[in-house]
Amino acid sequence: MTDHFPARMHDVTDETRAIVDLVLDYSRQRLLAVDTPLDKPLPPAELRRLTGRTIDADGIGARKAIGVFEHILAPSCISTDDPRYLSFIPSAPSKAAAAFDVVVSASALYGGSWLEGAGAVHAENEVLRWLADEFGLPQTAGGVFVQGGTLGNLSALVAAREAARARFDERTDERADERAGANDGADDGAGATDAAARGIRPDRWRVVCSAEAHSSIASAARVMDVEVVAVPVGSDGVLRGDAVRAALDEHGDSVFAVVATAGSTNFGIVDDIASVAEVARERGVWLHVDGAYGLAAILSDRTRSLFRGVELADSVIVDPHKWLFAPFDACALIYRDPAQARRAHTQHAEYLDTLTVTDDWSPSDYAVHLTRRPRGLPLWFSLATYGTDVYRAAITRTIDLAQRIADEIARRPGVSLVRRPQLGVVVFEREGWQAADYARWSSDLLERQHAFVTPSSHAGRTNVRFALLNPRTTFDDLTGILDTMF
Ligand SMILES: Cc1ncc(COP(=O)(O)O)c(C=O)c1O
Numbered sequence: 001m002t003d004h005f006p007a008r009m010h011d012v013t014d015e016t017r018a019i020v021d022l023v024l025d026y027s028r029q030r031l032l033a034v035d036t037p038l039d040k041p042l043p044p045a046e047l048r049r050l051t052g053r054t055i056d057a058d059g060i061g062a063r064k065a066i067g068v069f070e071h072i073l074a075p076s077c078i079s080t081d082d083p084r085y086l087s088f089i090p091s092a093p094s095k096a097a098a099a100f101d102v103v104v105s106a107s108a109l110y111g112g113s114w115l116e117g118a119g120a121v122h123a124e125n126e127v128l129r130w131l132a133d134e135f136g137l138p139q140t141a142g143g144v145f146v147q148g149g150t151l152g153n154l155s156a157l158v159a160a161r162e163a164a165r166a167r168f169d170e171r172t173d174e175r176a177d178e179r180a181g182a183n184d185g186a187d188d189g190a191g192a193t194d195a196a197a198r199g200i201r202p203d204r205w206r207v208v209c210s211a212e213a214h215s216s217i218a219s220a221a222r223v224m225d226v227e228v229v230a231v232p233v234g235s236d237g238v239l240r241g242d243a244v245r246a247a248l249d250e251h252g253d254s255v256f257a258v259v260a261t262a263g264s265t266n267f268g269i270v271d272d273i274a275s276v277a278e279v280a281r282e283r284g285v286w287l288h289v290d291g292a293y294g295l296a297a298i299l300s301d302r303t304r305s306l307f308r309g310v311e312l313a314d315s316v317i318v319d320p321h322k323w324l325f326a327p328f329d330a331c332a333l334i335y336r337d338p339a340q341a342r343r344a345h346t347q348h349a350e351y352l353d354t355l356t357v358t359d360d361w362s363p364s365d366y367a368v369h370l371t372r373r374p375r376g377l378p379l380w381f382s383l384a385t386y387g388t389d390v391y392r393a394a395i396t397r398t399i400d401l402a403q404r405i406a407d408e409i410a411r412r413p414g415v416s417l418v419r420r421p422q423l424g425v426v427v428f429e430r431e432g433w434q435a436a437d438y439a440r441w442s443s444d445l446l447e448r449q450h451a452f453v454t455p456s457s458h459a460g461r462t463n464v465r466f467a468l469l470n471p472r473t474t475f476d477d478l479t480g481i482l483d484t485m486f
Helices: 016-032 044-051 062-076 097-106 113-133 151-184 191-200 217-223 241-254 273-283 295-299 337-344 350-357 379-384 387-409 435-447 476-481
Strands: 142-146 205-210 227-233 255-261 288-290 316-318 333-334 415-419 425-430 455-458 461-469
Touching: 016 062, 016 097, 044 062, 044 415, 097 379, 113 273, 113 295, 113 333, 113 379, 142 151, 151 191, 151 217, 151 255, 151 288, 151 316, 151 333, 151 337, 191 255, 205 217, 205 241, 205 476, 217 415, 227 295, 241 255, 255 273, 273 288, 288 295, 295 316, 295 387, 333 337, 337 415, 379 387, 387 415, 387 425, 387 476, 435 455
Parallel strands: 205 227, 205 255, 255 288, 288 316
Antiparallel strands: 142 333, 316 333, 415 425, 425 461, 455 461
């Protein structure tokens, strides 16, 4: 007979102890497993059949529920930390970071305000400071960890538009003052101010980025109801200042932000941030650097110089859940002048006044969110545990591996590089294959649990992409996959 005593869920009892043991035992075993299977998804009907109904009025009990997770649900999720997971952007959390995520959940931490989470926010800010120093941003820079690059880009662009609006409003006020001075004594009232405002505010805001920028920029633009000016790039995929200048000439004051991509998703190509920054500065336009995937490579001496100009950004993102070895999900969003972001993002409500009337640093004030877990803590713990040098070494190792496999592809008959890699994404074609051949090969690889490599495309031609970032991926893993194409 099930006990419906309400505090059963919260009191520390023998049942509670057994539940916690089950969950921690499973977590321990998964974290320490040497060889986890790659796994693959099952169709919905099959999952329904295997799990049966798991939610009813009485519950099925922790032992049965964790059994369902371990034997049915988990094997139906691809292990993104598998060294032969090479699709999209993989994830390879360090053991310290992944383990500490359990602590974050266990500790009932709230990361939205300084009042409630000062200790956690302090540690997150130390990580953000370290990143800001690596990027060369000023001491005044600061920000927040948000859920992912999509939300980071949106939050940065919202702050940028708010700053542009404020600049227009200031100019409008100055014009109105000038008119009032000129018309001293004439009674044209507020109408003059309105007309001036109508005269200079753009009817449509625009954001300029490369045609190869991540889809989240277009998504942010849709949410914000602004237009994307996608600037075409040359065959090397790099956005440069000249192309941005032409776009700004065409669209004038309606452009509130320019986005430079520090490592495109499809190719890992880094825009010429320095020349883009120069144009943005010259025109007084906000520069946002989307380094969600690639900016981590600034930590390696091999690639640091590719990111010249990032120190001039008004806002910048990098996702620790990608190449900084943190678990899902975390994006570090940093502003050059956090006060501008705070003006754009602080939520005001009577019950929140106690938080927002102070000068305390509350992470909720810097992005499109309110409640938040301190998702930067796993990265903090991992950095504190291992130090930063091993991060540099792990990233450098991947960059070297990408170069080595690119050389191998260039050398092998029957396959050819689409572009020479700059970071850890290697894109190539198999001679004579059509889209259906790539699709068949890819599902067969997963079916045989050999690797997870999905097709991509460029300029209408299907190709295949090795997205490398897991330090456990070896050259032999990659040549073994190439061998399966013949
Ligand atoms: C360059 C770039 N920007 C933004 C994003 C979006 O990040 P997220 O998937 O964390 O929302 C990605 C994701 O791959 C990316 O590569």
